[in-house]
Amino acid sequence: MNKQEKEQYLRDYGTLKSQGKPFFPYAVAKDSAMAIVVMAVIIAMSIVLGAELGPKADPTSTTYTPRPEWYFFFLFELLKVIKPPALVPLATIGVPTICLILLFLLPFYDRGPERRPERRPIATTAGIFVVCAIGYLTYLGAAAGPPTEIDIPIPANVSSQGPEAVANFEAGSQVVAQSGCAACHRFGENGNSGPGPALTNIGARLPAQAIQRTLLNPSAPMPSFSALSEESPKQFAQMVGFLAALK
Numbered sequence: 001m002n003k004q005e006k007e008q009y010l011r012d013y014g015t016l017k018s019q020g021k022p023f024f025p026y027a028v029a030k031d032s033a034m035a036i037v038v039m040a041v042i043i044a045m046s047i048v049l050g051a052e053l054g055p056k057a058d059p060t061s062t063t064y065t066p067r068p069e070w071y072f073f074f075l076f077e078l079l080k081v082i083k084p085p086a087l088v089p090l091a092t093i094g095v096p097t098i099c100l101i102l103l104f105l106l107p108f109y110d111r112g113p114e115r116r117p118e119r120r121p122i123a124t125t126a127g128i129f130v131v132c133a134i135g136y137l138t139y140l141g142a143a144a145g146p147p148t149e150i151d152i153p154i155p156a157n158v159s160s161q162g163p164e165a166v167a168n169f170e171a172g173s174q175v176v177a178q179s180g181c182a183a184c185h186r187f188g189e190n191g192n193s194g195p196g197p198a199l200t201n202i203g204a205r206l207p208a209q210a211i212q213r214t215l216l217n218p219s220a221p222m223p224s225f226s227a228l229s230e231e232s233p234k235q236f237a238q239m240v241g242f243l244a245a246l247k
């Protein structure tokens with residue numbers, strides 16, 4: 001702001017101030033009235049409609065798909081994009097904190113007197129970019145598959161065996177994803193890195209029979225999947241085939 005602009009501003013400010021009403025009690029009264037209306041609406045809605053609680057938690061479920069509230073979808077998606085464990089704190093804490101600090105310091109680093117968006121090209125561009133990025137990430141987060149999804153590129157030893165082997169591999173990957181294995185095991189970039197060992201290359205360590213034996217007779221805390229092998233032997237075989245192909 002140069003000197004001339006500053007004087008102009010102070011003149012305008014003086015004029016407006018002499019015409020205006022003081023903040024207290026006029027603006028405070030208006031704000032309080034509106035705050036009371038909003039509170040009354042919330043109280044009335046919670047009495048009339050009740051709070052939505054969703055279904056009861058089922059601690060035995062291994063296929064539960066945790067989803068954040070819609071307004072957190074962009075952070076959720078950011079977390080999915082930034083996968084390496086070392087960078088996860090950056091996605092969950094770093095990026096939002098940096099954005100908040102930048103927003104907090106805005107009056108200190110943006111000293112321009114202009115208010116009109118078209119005369120503030122940098123701020124306007126940055127604002128539009130942030131809104132678009134949040135919108136896009138929200139859309140991706142809303143459309144994303146369950147976090148239990150396992151996306152591992154089809155290994156060469158499978159693709160060389162023809163389309164049927166590829167289809168079986170993909171079906172097996174889905175069975176594994178739906179069986180909750182990723183809650184305890186890591187598959188490439190997917191799943192938790194404990195308590196079970198990473199299974200990214202399990203096929204190179206264990207032959208199919210040994211994998212099958214583990215699934216039927218695991219040692220605790222891993223649950224047995226013998227029920228799956230009895231109820232749907234085909235899916236069980238696809239799962240074993242998928243794991244044995246991970247080399």
Ligand code: HEC
Nearest residue numbers: 179180181183184195196197211214219220221222223225
């Ligand atoms: C509750 C956690 C948990 C779940 C769910 C789970 N596992 Fe495990 N799994 C383990 C643990 C812990 C071990 C290590 C046991 C040991 O070494 O005695 C293990 C071991 C294994 C092994 C042997 C690994 C090795 O290197 O010897 C295989 C294969 C395996 N799990 C596959 C699966 C598959 C496939 C699923 C899903 C169908 C699954 N697990 C679900 C916890 C789990």
